[in-house]
Amino acid sequence: MADLQRSFIIYFVLFSSFACTLQALQFVVGGRDGWVLNPFENYNHWAQRMRFQVNDTLLFKYQRGSESVLVVDKDDYEKCNTGNPILKLQDGNSIITFDRSGLFFFISGSKSNCANGQKLIIAVLAVRNNRSLSPLPPRPIAPPPETESPAASTTSPSSPPAEAHTPTSSGDGPSAVPGSPHPAVIDYVAPSVPHRSFATAASVSSVVLVSMISLGCISIIF
Known part of the structure; x- marks a missing residue:
């Protein structure tokens, strides 16, 4: 039993180390150029x-000795x-491990x-947090505010202006229809009726006059 526990502990430590390495x-x-004076980038x-x-980690590749x-x-x-470095690396294949967050400054050993x-x-930056990669749960969609009934009440008063058409039947003159982009057009055919009646009366009177003259002429002849 003790051997099984030791094997499990060793396996756990190796797995944790492997996970951290991943x-x-x-x-x-500098990529393929390495640590040189005039890199490509x-x-x-x-x-x-x-x-x-x-x-x-950072890997510096350069010519050792120069x-x-x-x-x-x-x-x-x-x-x-170059006279007071925190750390000096000169083996030609140097690796730096970032043991903290913050800024790190590197310069060439040649001034x-x-x-x-x-x-x-x-x-x-700080240590990676895998949980930050997961998307946040979507927020529940809130129901829209109940503003439909006030909107209906505001639009309902628009129907009474239709009653304003009734005063126009008195013949006082043209008036604009509420809510319409242009004033209503009033037809003025009705005032021409007296002219037709006057012409009819004049024609009747002329016929009567002609008839009377004709009768007078006939009486004179006879």
């Missing part, structure tokens, strides 16, 4: 495209001060190379 990433500084531009987190890597603070980074741009700033 989470950590290694970045090769500026080192800080390259770093801005990457995402570094705690436990990730180049080196210095880990410095911000002030020495800006001044290219002139550093002054010409062989320097690097890395911003390291």
Whole structure:
């Protein structure tokens, strides 16, 4: 039984170490160019495209004996001060492990190379949290506010203006129909009726007059 427990503990430790190794990433500084004076891409531009987190590692590849890597603070980074490094790497195949979050500053061991741009700033984020990758649960859709009944009450008073058409039958003149884009057109055919009646009366009187004259002429003849 004790052997089984020891085997389980060993298996658990190995599995945990393997899982941590899978989470950590290694970045090769400068890619195929390595740690040189004039890389294909500026080192800080390259770093801005990457995402570094705690436990990730940097791999510096350079020619041993003619180049080196210095880990410095911000002030020495800006001044290219090679005389007071936090850490000096010169084996030609150097690996740096990020053991904390924050900024890391690297410069060339050659002051002139550093002054010409062989320097690097890395911003390291906190440990990855796998739970942050899962999408948030969708919010329940709230029912829309009950505003339909007030809207109906506001639109219902629009029907009474239709009663305003009744005063127009008195013949006082044209009036605009409420709610219509243009005023209503009133037909003025009705006032022409008296003219037709007047013409009819005049024609009747003329006929009577002609008849009387005709009768008078006939009486004179006879």
